[in-house]
Amino acid sequence: MLNRILSTPYLEHVVPRLQPELLHRVIQSCGLEDCGELVVLATPEQLARIFDLDLWRSAQPGMDEQFDAERFGVWLEVMAEFGASTAAQKLAEMDVDLVTVGLAQHARVFDCAMAMPHMNGLACEVGGYRLAAKRADSWEAIVAILISLDAEHPDYFHQVMRGCRALSNSGFERDGLHDLLVETEQFMFDLALNRERRRDEQGYVTPAQARAFLQMSRQLRLGSDSVPPVNPIARAYLRSLDETTAAQSAPRGSPPSKETVPPLDPLQATAAFVDVLLEAGIIAQQPRALLNASQDGTASARRIRVHMQFVFDCDHAAYARRNEELTYLANTIMAGCALQGRPFTAQEAWEGAVAVCNLGLENWPPLWNLAKSLPDDFLVKHDLVTVFQVGWTVLHKNVGIYAAERLLEILAGLRYDDFHVQTGLDELRIELSTCCRAGMPWRARGALDVIAILDMPAWAALLGLIDECPVLHAALNASRNPRMRTVSAYAFEFISENSQITSIREFIRSLPDTLRP
Secondary structure: OHHHHHOOOOHHHHHHHOOHHHHHHHHHHHOHHHOHHHHHHOOHHHHHHHHHHHOEEOOOOOOOOEEOHHHHHHHHHHHHOOOHHHHHHHHHOOOHHHHHHHHHOOEEEEEOOOOOOOOOOOEEEEOOEEEEEOOOOOHHHHHHHHHHHHHHOHHHHHHHHHHHHHHOOOOOOOOOOOOOOOHHHHHHHHHHHHHHHHHHHOOOOOHHHHHHHHHHHOOOOOOOOOOOOOOHHHHHHHHHHHHHHHHHHOOOOOOOOHHHOOOHHHHHHHHHHHHHHHHHOOOOOOOOOOOOOOOOOOOOOHHHHHHHHHHHHHOHHHHHHHHHHHHHHHHHHHHHOOEOOEOOOHHHHHHHHHHHHHHHHHOOOHHHOOOOOOOOOHHHHOOHHHHHHHHHHHHHHHHHHHHHHHHHHHHHOOOOOOHHHHHHHHHHHHHHHHHHHOOOHHHHHHHHHHHHHHOHHHHHHHHHHOOOOOEEEOHHHHHHOOOOOOOOOOOEEEOOOHHHHHHHHHHHHHHHHHHOO
């Protein structure tokens, strides 16, 4: 596949035309170390966006992302493979703060004139500065690139070195200001804040905003007399999206001259490039507003599909708005939630948002609607954010909390002669009880391992139900049907209908017999 990509005609014209997110998917799929030819063809704007995606990692799904110094070193090595001068040119076009922070994670920098602290390990002098390695990985590439930066881009080099020198300070004596951020922490905070602003403009949702929105959505009062106002976090996001869209659509001077328009062959080559990615599964055709998502003949999420079809037929402006809301919800799930202890994929986030919205439509509170059933034009007048919140509340209370509380009742009556099994069950009961009181039963997922000793399908099914985003694992049916011999560990369904919740309750009622010694 990589050979086919690299053999694309006019590759030097194709790569700069690609969306940074698409180029990043290729790098993820093929491996950064093997994608050097694509990296050196990328524009500074593309690399800046790719760095925002690739250089920040979270320890757990939904948690805040931190700068990955090791990954930054790999990027430098890949660029250095095509020559230190080429790599230096690429860096000189990048944000100086990003390069400074990245290099400061690999080396301490001092003026040659000052006394060097005694340090063992790798060290060298470049352009009047003395460098001492903090870590050995990527050291040779870093030194080679810095020598080229000093020779070919001296102003940028000294700006980076001065920044690294400031970050190499070992600290200050404690005084009345010792609670303020030190230089390194302030640099990192500013870098993360600038990245957050850029990603905000591109439609991304920060993990902190996503977690706050999802937690507020679990606490919607479905028994109130009137529809609550749109969630303030979602409202602020959608308003900023409108402002960004308006700014981007505003005229920006004269149109490009004919000489800047690429010839026809590179356009065809770009299409061929994308076709290769489609064949390889690196990118997939995303369903647009659910209208073509039911071609497999399944009845899942039928209600929201019918309502969205009506909106599409009668009000294109409302249809576009519902699409924006659905995209926001999918981004929020990806940024602030885990799926079975791992991150969501983009497709899973989209399907999950659709499923929760369908559940919200099925459970829309009667007090909020004058008619006995929702009218066909319901989504013309109502936003999907509130619909999602209704479904998310139902999913949390009627599935996650319900399964955890019923399991606590079952555990209270279980007694095993095996000391280790009984100890594990007691520990599970204590931890699950604590997490339920906090409204976060999924935090006790690790203690559920003892259930696997008693019944493996029941354990897998409970892991699916007692989660941040509860799902219907295929093992749920296997636990009730002894004739089922094999179940894929990865097979599950998003909960989109009340009929699925009914089957979950039947499973929970059967658990005492399943787990009884």
